[in-house]
Amino acid sequence: MSQAASKAPGAPAASGSGDPNRWKALAFIALAQLMVVLDATIVNIALPSAQQDLGISDGNRQWVVTAYALAFGGLLLFGGRIADLWGRKRAFVTGLAGFAFASALGGAAANEAMMFGARALQGVFGALLAPAALSLLAVMFTDAKERAKAFGIYGAIAGGGGAVGLILGGFLTEYLDWRWTFFVNIPFAIVAALGAYFVIREPEGGRNRNPLDIPGVLLSTLGLVSLVYGFTRAESEGWSDSLTIGMFVASGVLLLAFVLVEAKVKSPLLPLRVVTERNRGGVYLSLGLAIIAMFGLFLFLTYYLQVVKGYSPVKTGFAFLPMIAGMITGSTQIGTRLMTRVAPRLLMGPGFLVAALGMLLLTQLEIGSSYATLLLPAMVLLGLGMGTAFMPAMSLATLGVQPRDAGVASAMVNTSQQVGGAIGTALLNTIAASATTSYIKDHIASAGSRPQQQLVQLEGMVHGYTSAIWFAVGILVAAAAIAVTLINAGRPNMGTVAGSGQGEGAEDEVPVPVVAH
Numbered sequence: 001m002s003q004a005a006s007k008a009p010g011a012p013a014a015s016g017s018g019d020p021n022r023w024k025a026l027a028f029i030a031l032a033q034l035m036v037v038l039d040a041t042i043v044n045i046a047l048p049s050a051q052q053d054l055g056i057s058d059g060n061r062q063w064v065v066t067a068y069a070l071a072f073g074g075l076l077l078f079g080g081r082i083a084d085l086w087g088r089k090r091a092f093v094t095g096l097a098g099f100a101f102a103s104a105l106g107g108a109a110a111n112e113a114m115m116f117g118a119r120a121l122q123g124v125f126g127a128l129l130a131p132a133a134l135s136l137l138a139v140m141f142t143d144a145k146e147r148a149k150a151f152g153i154y155g156a157i158a159g160g161g162g163a164v165g166l167i168l169g170g171f172l173t174e175y176l177d178w179r180w181t182f183f184v185n186i187p188f189a190i191v192a193a194l195g196a197y198f199v200i201r202e203p204e205g206g207r208n209r210n211p212l213d214i215p216g217v218l219l220s221t222l223g224l225v226s227l228v229y230g231f232t233r234a235e236s237e238g239w240s241d242s243l244t245i246g247m248f249v250a251s252g253v254l255l256l257a258f259v260l261v262e263a264k265v266k267s268p269l270l271p272l273r274v275v276t277e278r279n280r281g282g283v284y285l286s287l288g289l290a291i292i293a294m295f296g297l298f299l300f301l302t303y304y305l306q307v308v309k310g311y312s313p314v315k316t317g318f319a320f321l322p323m324i325a326g327m328i329t330g331s332t333q334i335g336t337r338l339m340t341r342v343a344p345r346l347l348m349g350p351g352f353l354v355a356a357l358g359m360l361l362l363t364q365l366e367i368g369s370s371y372a373t374l375l376l377p378a379m380v381l382l383g384l385g386m387g388t389a390f391m392p393a394m395s396l397a398t399l400g401v402q403p404r405d406a407g408v409a410s411a412m413v414n415t416s417q418q419v420g421g422a423i424g425t426a427l428l429n430t431i432a433a434s435a436t437t438s439y440i441k442d443h444i445a446s447a448g449s450r451p452q453q454q455l456v457q458l459e460g461m462v463h464g465y466t467s468a469i470w471f472a473v474g475i476l477v478a479a480a481a482i483a484v485t486l487i488n489a490g491r492p493n494m495g496t497v498a499g500s501g502q503g504e505g506a507e508d509e510v511p512v513p514v515v516a517h
Contacts (some may be wrong), residue, residue: 027195035192042169050064069232083131094128102122131410137398138410140200170315222250250286284483291424300465301362330388343487344396345484349480351389357381357482358377362374
């Protein structure tokens with residue numbers, strides 16, 4: 001790559017911009033990311049208690065989860081662009097303050113309307129906070145070795161935080177009160193916001209001064225909300241429900257219109273160059289597929305351990321610890337050590353396949369399966385594989401992006417995860433439910449006594465889980481195939497990586513069209 005290309009306008013300075021505080025800043029960014037990821041699972045554990053206290057009907061309880069998912073998933077691209085336009089540090093601190101306020105509102109909720117509003121507000125500020133956090137890392141850590149370490153830590157939190165949420169949610173619900181699953185966010189947010197305000201020094205010259213693309217904001221928000229709600233509704237009402245189908249059709253029309261608008265407007269919300277570059281496109285697609293598989297698994301294993309095995313919420317949370325340990329090891333040890341030595345696809349492809357192997361073990365689940373001989377090795381393999389794959393994926397998703405597009409490129413990572421989570425929960429849950437129904441229908445007639453009927457129902461439940469897990473195995477294999485075939489970035493050089501273009505292999509790593517725009 002030419003020297004001229006290496007000094008593209010707005011390219012970040014070498015070696016993490018020379019900011020001595022960048023490692024302190026990473027601690028506060030990681031804390032904020034942990035809070036957002038925790039929130040995705042911590043509330044699920046508390047939901048039965050909250051439902052009872054607030055008198056939420058069975059039909060409405062899904063809105064505790066759905067209100068957050070719709071606001072977060074729908075506004076991510078908007079939040080990412082606001083971070084580019086307004087400044088990432090300011091967006092980050094504002095997002096934290098708003099998230100703390102929404103959490104206090106949720107913890108103090110006196111009725112279901114207050115709860116649903118608090119959850120939606122958490123989603124709004126989460127959509128501002130999450131892209132700002134990742135894009136701050138992208139512009140602050142530009143040295144290849146430092147970037148590997150920083151994204152190793154971030155990837156471990158992004159991957160393992162959900163399981164930590166299960167443990168924390170179990171403890172708070174069992175020993176304190178469900179309201180503490182909301183209040184616990186407040187100290188996280190205050191410490192992260194104060195630390196970020198005093199420590200983070202955002203590199204100059206990376207702000208996007210173009211006017212906001214209002215048609216793009218409206219079309220992307222409505223399109224993503226329709227898509228997420230379509231999958232959420234499919235889980236509860238079925239795929240043939242007329243409103244479910246209507247949501248999918250509306251989503252397709254709105255997102256197609258969004259792409260057409262983005263191709264024509266002068267200052268698009270999502271510059272198509274961000275997603276059409278094959279490496280980033282490959283990351284978004286493979287990461288989204290992997291999340292589909294993982295989200296369904298969290299749901300099934302939680303129910304399996306609590307309903308079938310009779311574990312308490314706290315014991316269930318601790319049962320996920322080997323997966324967290326595997327993710328941290330895969331991300332901070334394997335991924336970080338190899339990221340500067342091999343091409344990203346040689347970490348992501350094998351990583352997804354190792355996770356698929358762990359998932360394959362779980363297809364052997366039975367009512368009497370041993371935790372030590374089946375679930376433990378499966379969880380370790382899943383954690384190692386996903387941790388190893390997540391880390392280079394997070395880094396590659398923002399590699400070579402102009403600083404003015406870093407926020408929206410980061411938002412696309414979160415969007416692929418959020419949409420993947422919604423699809424995974426709905427799709428795999430539907431497969432499991434239909435397999436369970438079919439199994440019980442075929443076997444219940446031969447079960448005479450009530451204990452035998454209860455046994456058939458438990459067997460049907462486990463049969464449903466394993467049927468869905470087979471699909472999850474296939475999805476992870478597809479994610480590995482996409483990572484290996486679409487992603488062709490070379491091994492990161494040992495100098496600067498984000499838009500530097502210096503050193504051997506830089507042409508592969510940061511294609512000229514991306515930097516030259």
